Amino acid sequence: MAEQLLDVQDLKVHFATEDGVVRAVDGVSFQLERGKVLGIVGESGSGKSVTAMTLMGLTRDVNSSFEGKVLYKGRDLVQVSDAEMQEFRGNELGMIFQDPMTSLNPVYRIGEQIAEAIRAHERTDKRTARRRSVELLRQVGIPNPESRVDEFPHQFSGGMRQRAMIAMALSCNPSILIADEPTTALDVTIQAQIIELIGRLKDEFDSGVILITHDLGVVADIADEIIVMYAGRVVERGATRDLFYDPQMPYTWGLLGSIPRLDRPRPERLHTIAGSPPSLINAPRGCKFRPRCPHAFEKCLEEPQLENRVETPGHLDRCWLDVDYKREHRGETIAGGAPEAAA
């Protein structure tokens, strides 16, 4: 069995605001092994980005409180001091962000920004750091890295900037690479290249990858395991294959139905999930997806636990519906069509 890199146990992240406590992440557990890709999928506001930022210690603030554990190399990243966390960041955990246009500092050269990351963790002189920046840019597929290393971010295209971000995140050879919507701001053709690059570099650098996206299509080819998040919780979790071929949560069906597909008859309109994600301050009673779920019934007023309800071990979900009923009815949603009215 592969080495376990990260063990997240019942992580909760709450923010105190003027309107009340926002339960942005409310009991999330998952594990990441070396050489594997974990996909975290959900709508905006489902808590997936907050989960990722919390792993990096970027949500630490006077107004935030944490529960649960994030175990990395025997250390609990929730508990370590700010100074220790600073050592982990960049060095052990690298992160790339959604918008490469704004994630690089416009006033410094690309090479300077990569070298800065290297020199934050290693005692190397500027020339060595620069040489390594050139090498990293070559690895992420930037043509002419020797000259482009001295260019400014505005001289790079969006895809190239995201490549430079990846080079920066990998500069200290971290064990874990967290990619928060790395392709959302890019052209579709570039998206595939970036995903492929992440997959290749994962093997070259022998790291584990957490890939966050709202688009199940993005993680379909690359992820080994997927967790689907809704309202700060994991609502379904399983191997990528199981999740695509035997999805158990009506929410997952909705996500699947919203991907345009060329291998099926084209529906009139893509599926949309009616309504919007619930307030994280006053979450609905019982199943959090109940108000938007076309299949909800009385039992849904009780909170379902994340359990294994199908034959495949390790495929967990939070849904009270009968498995046979679901297998019979999910096709309508996944195939797309007019938005269903919420019950």
Next chain:
Amino acid sequence: MAAFFVRRTLGAALVCIAVTFIVFVIFIVVPGGDPAQRIAGKNATGQNIINIRHSWGFDRPFYVQYWNMLKKMFTGELVSYTSQQNVLQQIKQGMPATFSLTIGAGVIWLFFGILVGVIAAVTAGRISDRVITVLALIGISLPVFWLGIIARYYLAEGGATTFFPDGEYVPISNSPFQWFWHLVLPWAVLAVLFVGFYGRVLRGNILDTINEDFVRTAKAKGLAPRRILVKHVLRTSLIPIVTLFGLDFAAVLGGGAILTETVFDLHGVGQYAAQSINNFDLPPIMGVTMYGAFFIVSFSVLVDLFYAYLDPRIRPT
């Protein structure tokens, strides 16, 4: 780059000329502007005035008068209507005081403005931020003439405590210490307004920049908080401060600190301008305006060049 410089310099020269023309026209249009009557004095006969008007050329068309005045300005022959003193000489005499006032106050207001802005932003929402905010607003609202007079009354000779000398400018060549000691109060009074203003602007800029994505990237790289603040946040936040400082500094250098110079009787260019306006004396007003416009336009060119250095995105490629 060279083309940019030439274009800006030509533009700057045009602005200076346009400014003098506007001042000249205003002077002609405003009632009571007839210089012949002023030169002739209170008991002049009508013939006196006509003679003066003729010999000074006031009876010629206004564009001829303007042209002659421009010519005199550039040859340094401009002479005051009232005191008959050479304008260029007077401005030159005022420059050491004005430059001393500006450079000293500029250093103070830039340093404390940045300090106050950074402290307020770093401690945003806490007590020190609130105290600084209130003090900055007080500083911005205090009229310079009031603050200057209060400072003189309480801190200068003849006042309640005789700590500082009471105004006037001492050339640095006479006594560097006296030069410094005489300027402390004017520097402080002039800087108060700017410190408050710069502090407020910088605080806002820093708080905006802290939420930028690239600052989050810097954090994710594992940089130390101090390095993030100085290298990534401050560097970006200071760019607008450069513009403000360049233009404010030029304005004060160009005689804009009329109130401070007058309250402390520094005999600088600003005070000369105030006297000339008081006397309705066109040639010095034209001279000082040209002198001030020169500094403002040259500093705005400098600011543009410095901007290109600070922000690679606007560098001409």
